[in-house]
Amino acid sequence: MTVVEIRNPGLGSARGRIWRSLLRSPLGLTGGVMLAIVMVLGLIAPLIAPYGPAEVHFDAPFQAPGTIGYILGTDDLGRDIFSRMLFGIQVSLQVGFLSVLLAVAVGTPLGLLAGYWRGLDGIISRLTDVTLAFPFLIIAVGLSAISGPSLTNAAIALGIAQIPTMIRVVRGETLRIRETDFVLGAKTMDASGVRIIFSHILPNAVSAIIVQATVIMPVAVIGEALLSFLGLGIQPPTPSLGIMLSDAQQYISRAPTAAIFPGLAIVLICLGFNLFGDALRDALDPTNASRK
Template structure:
């Protein structure tokens, strides 16, 4: 007996089905959605800071120092030089996002290829793993401070220092995933068909390693934001008069006994940035892991 299949039924492509599953898992995670909303708010603030800020971040009002939040003309008050805290927080958030994004890009573009090479070729694994062990022997912030001290201050140098400090961690994540995937059936079959090693890495191992790479990127972002604040606090990051949340915290510590507002608001901004990326990163990790999603 001949069975006639319904021609109107179209199978869902595996990639589209996987994307739909991940999206459904994210939507079902309330904390993940809270993180996504916080990230969107932070991105909106960073992108449109010049339009939202009522003053220039370095505009000084000597006649109105230490104004309280809610003062007419100064939503969050002013600092010791009469600069508008609201405007400086907006621009400081923008600077933190720029440093974080550049650090993530550097860690990905350097750490991912090194992790693929270390995981696929045993000879390179020995050399690259020992190099990463050497870098990981130093705490992240100590390594970043050392690199920043060598390169000097500035937004770009701070991003490079923080990105390089994150490269060994990204390399380790990709190396572990490569070691696992290179023993899978489809990679063994490709080797049996004499497919080139670089083609296997490009077409099989790298696409299937995107999930841990994306999750690790969401971890690097808040770490880099905090790292930038620490570097700027120590005078090794963004240099005055450019606005930075770390610089605002450094300036505010001198006047804590007089008023706490100049230090509270940049601290809250840092907390919102890190909370948003951490919540969304945890939800994304759970959604991309089939075992956890079940």
Template sequence: MANQPVQTITSKPHRVTKRQSEWRIFYRNFKKNKAALISFFLIILFIAIALIGPLLTTYDPTAIDYTKKLLTPNGEHWFGTDHAGRDIFTRIIHGMGLTLYVGFVSVAIGAIFGVLLGIISGYYGGVVDSIIMRTMDVLLAFPGILLAIAIAGVLGGSLNNVIIAVAIYSIPSFARIVRGSTLSVRKLEYIDAVRALGASDFRIIIRHILPNILSPIIVQATLRVATAILTAAGLSFLGLGAQPPTPEWGAMLNDGRSYIFDYPHVAFFPGIAIVIIVLVFNIFGDGLRDALDPKMRKR
């Protein structure tokens, strides 16, 4: 019987793309920072609570019941009740959605306009650069919270006006960071090569510059969420943000300041909620910055 040829099956080697390699390096560096990793999971938990938490609570966050006002924490009301008899735990759960909504939306709006202005300024330079950057310098000349107070005061007290105020307050920081990154990328040789091949400015910006400056934008956005949440809470505390009976943490803190000595729980729980969520976003942003920093990448 003739010998049959033996067929060997060779598997096609898996090629790791540059993007996959960079993702692996980022993940390896990020997971080394245990505090940032824990903060990431806490942010996921906060988002989940904001989405499904209100469906699981048994009390109405705005219902007034003076027969239960200023109760200390107990088995029925875990965080106690406020001066109107409203369950503080329920109001904090409902307020988490408002807090994250204000933080994410205001930063997203500020990032969109800031990135647009920063890229235009850094890419075209000249008179355009001078006009945009001098405008940003004027906005940066005012302390951030004072600028937000002035904008919210002009627009009036409401949650949407807080978002607009915080978004305007966030634009200059994004614009300056993006301008600096655009200036460094614009000088690279491959940008000149793409331009020599006839690519339009729009294509160069979208396909070649923006993808290479995403890292500082992502880090700045993450850190800015914490600042936006703190600023929004401050505006609500001053009466320029969410209006009663909206369960916003800054407004709750303002309600509790009158009872801080006799019934400290009314102010303590909204205050500690603000501290925790701001701290978590700051730690997560610092971890992202370290993981995305080329100097921290060790292959």
């Protein structure tokens, strides 16, 4: 008896192409460098911050940027803006990664089930449509208000709010991959649905999941800043870019840089993820490779 092997193309054989595509993308490289710098600053914040994030200097409020001892100046309590930004970036990345992890961990299996088994598709898709009818930030704010303000609760609220979008993306990829030749071939060999999902569909849907994760991350960073700004996210004395913006708004005319610098940090984080995510999407798209 002749055994026919159904080969799954996957992403393994395309790693070289993906790296070449990323290296040839100026915007992708720019985004990658920005993200690398931000992540390194967040990781080593305790090592390079000249002061503690909650350390106050009552004798040095509203110091201008460039003042000796205060690179980016100080706020109304004399707290070093540079030190607080470093720890605020760390918090933003923590919330972002936790929310992305939750959205991927819950949304991916539900999207696979909805896309492969039509019986479950109706139930999961209808629930997803109902959830998507509400704006993302309304869901996040409502969940944070119910669960209480904290870093963990903010991450959970933002992750739950992104689950429907992840389900929709994974479901669409599953529907597409389900009709490919290697999946149909596996069905003819009586492969079980679970085996087909984990051996054929999921590996080929990884690219869409990764790209969607890069889309969720900047949204989560902005969401964390908004929740903290409203008092529903990170709570003082834990530093947060949103808290820094909230504290600085009443002194915006006297010390505009206290709001400008944390705002720029949020912009750079989100811009970096968007640029890198766009380049990664193009690199993982096999149709782009066929046109080059």
